[in-house]
Every structure is written in structure tokens, then in C-alpha cells.
Amino acid sequence: MKYGLLLITILVSVAINAQESYSTLTNKALQTVKSEDTTNYKAALTLFDDAFVKYPDSINGTGLYYASIAAASQPHIQTTRTKLLNTSHR
Numbered sequence: 001m002k003y004g005l006l007l008i009t010i011l012v013s014v015a016i017n018a019q020e021s022y023s024t025l026t027n028k029a030l031q032t033v034k035s036e037d038t039t040n041y042k043a044a045l046t047l048f049d050d051a052f053v054k055y056p057d058s059i060n061g062t063g064l065y066y067a068s069i070a071a072a073s074q075p076h077i078q079t080t081r082t083k084l085l086n087t088s089h090r
Contacts, residue, residue, distance in 0.1 A: 022058040025051035033066045038073050045070040 029047035032040045048067035052059055 017086055020053050022055035025054075029070070030062075033070050041070040041073045070076045 025047050029044040029051070032044035032047070045067065047061060048070065050064065052067070
């Protein structure tokens with residue numbers, strides 16, 4: 001019983017930390033995109049890419065929307081995620 005409770009506690013804390021990490025990455029990227037300084041869109045796109053690759057179950061519409069804005073302004077940049085998407089459709 002003690003070990004089951006310990007295991008559940010550990011799993012819940014890992015899930016909470018993962019969500020905070022996804023939120024932290026996407027919030028940094030959102031602030032960069034919302035600043036409308038297009039020179040920093042590459043950095044924002046990298047943050048979104050990291051968040052999407054590390055936490056695919058946490059991806060939401062807001063993150064995708066702002067990532068698309070950053071990606072559209074930097075068409076020559078191909079991130080890990082876009083490379084995966086491009087190769088999976090062939």
C-alpha cells in the first residue's frame with residue numbers, strides 16, 4: 001500500500017512538472033511572438049519546436065497558431081518538427 005501511494009505521488013509530480021515545462025517553453029515563445037519583433041521569431045520558433053517535440057500530448061491550438069505565425073515569417077527555417085512532418089507525408 002505504501003509503495004503504491006509513493007508510485008502515484010511520483011507519477012503525479014512528474015506529470016505536473018512536464019506541464020509546467022511545456023507551459024514555460026510556450027509562454028516564452030508567445031511573449032517573443034507577441035513582441036512583434038520579427039528578428040526574434042527564429043528563437044520563438046525554436047522554443048515552440050522544443051515544446052512540441054518534448055511534450056506532444058500537451059500541444060494546444062494557441063501554441064500552434066503562434067508557431068505558425070513565427071514559421072510563416074521565417075520560411076527558410078526548417079525545424080526538427082517541420083522536418084518530421086515533411087518526411088511523414090511522403
